[in-house]
Amino acid sequence: MTExxxxxxxxxxxxxxxxxxxxxxxxIYWEEVGNPAGIPVIFLHGGPGAGLSPQHRxxxxxxxxxxxxxxxxxxxxxLPLGECRxxxxxxxxxxxxxxxxxxxxEQWLVFGGSWGSTLALAYGEAHPERCLGFVLRGIFLxxxxxxxxxxxxxxxxxxxxxxxxxxxIPEAERGDLLQAYLTRIMDPDPHVHLPAxxxxxxxxxxxxxxxxxxxxxxxxxxxxxVGRLEAHYMANLGFFTEExxxxxxxxxAHLPAVIVQxxxxxxxxxxxxxxxxQAWPGSVLKMVxxxxxxxxxxxxxxxxxxxxxxxxxxxxxx
Numbered sequence: 001m002t003e004x005x006x007x008x009x010x011x012x013x014x015x016x017x018x019x020x021x022x023x024x025x026x027x028i029y030w031e032e033v034g035n036p037a038g039i040p041v042i043f044l045h046g047g048p049g050a051g052l053s054p055q056h057r058x059x060x061x062x063x064x065x066x067x068x069x070x071x072x073x074x075x076x077x078x079l080p081l082g083e084c085r086x087x088x089x090x091x092x093x094x095x096x097x098x099x100x101x102x103x104x105x106e107q108w109l110v111f112g113g114s115w116g117s118t119l120a121l122a123y124g125e126a127h128p129e130r131c132l133g134f135v136l137r138g139i140f141l142x143x144x145x146x147x148x149x150x151x152x153x154x155x156x157x158x159x160x161x162x163x164x165x166x167x168x169i170p171e172a173e174r175g176d177l178l179q180a181y182l183t184r185i186m187d188p189d190p191h192v193h194l195p196a197x198x199x200x201x202x203x204x205x206x207x208x209x210x211x212x213x214x215x216x217x218x219x220x221x222x223x224x225x226v227g228r229l230e231a232h233y234m235a236n237l238g239f240f241t242e243e244x245x246x247x248x249x250x251x252x253a254h255l256p257a258v259i260v261q262x263x264x265x266x267x268x269x270x271x272x273x274x275x276x277x278q279a280w281p282g283s284v285l286k287m288v289x290x291x292x293x294x295x296x297x298x299x300x301x302x303x304x305x306x307x308x309x310x311x312x313x314x315x316x317x318x
Contacts, residue, residue, distance in 0.1 A: 075225045121245045141240075256316040
């Protein structure tokens with residue numbers, strides 16, 4: 001780790017990458033970095049719909065880990081972009097298994113943040129025998145309570161951001177903000193759906209970090225993936241039954257897990273990480289005192305790298 005301003009490992013390019021057709025509609029992009037003989041790990045990005053970043057490769061020692069990363073259905077380089085048909089958590093789990101089989105991996109460490117933590121838990125509970133352990137960040141269980149907070153809780157901390165968000169919706173429709181946005185986001189007319197996905201993406205992006213960040217130029221591709229897929233999955237509560245991920249935690253409770261959570265995360269509030277930790281007695285909770293939701297905030301990145309470093313040495317967390 002040569003950069004003094006980051007705990008991340010140096011930038012790395014994929015050793016392999018490709019496109020995998022997972023059904024007649026969806027083709028997903030995947031890539032691999034690190035040591036082919038290293039500890040296997042699957043990286044699950046957030047959103048849903050946010051896609052991969054080159055930064056995501058850098059949480060792992062490339063001499064010791066073999067990292068598989070992929071853009072989930074409808075996200076990033078996967079095709080078609082923003083597609084919500086045949087896009088459910090259960091189908092994403094099947095995609096992860098296809099990637100595991102394609103890579104010839106028996107078991108792997110499961111690493112995911114935000115929506116990636118949701119998918120990591122769902123995958124683990126479906127296939128516990130394929131998991132070595134879990135590194136989870138910014139816990140989101142996709143419950144009705146969390147979705148309501150995402151849409152309305154912002155007014156308590158960022159009233160100006162929330163006001164800008166609801167301004168895109170006529171006052172008569174604001175009683176069901178999710179449905180109002182969903183209707184516009186799913187409209188086939190770009191003149192209707194592009195303003196909606198831009199507003200949705202901006203609403204989330206401006207609350208990610210604890211400290212204000214310079215506004216970065218987004219892209220319609222990123223906004224479309226994030227806006228459409230987040231609204232789609234939130235409207236369906238992740239395709240889970242009530243409290244499913246907590247109720248089925250016994251399926252993975254024997255496996256090592258670390259939970260990294262920003263104390264001032266206003267996207268995925270710490271109470272959810274605490275509830276997961278309480279339901280999973282063997283888990284380790286790392287509450288980062290000076291961080292929000294962003295994986296690239298220094299304290300969060302540092303805790304995640306410390307977790308992967310500890311796992312490579314001990315195959316556990318403490």
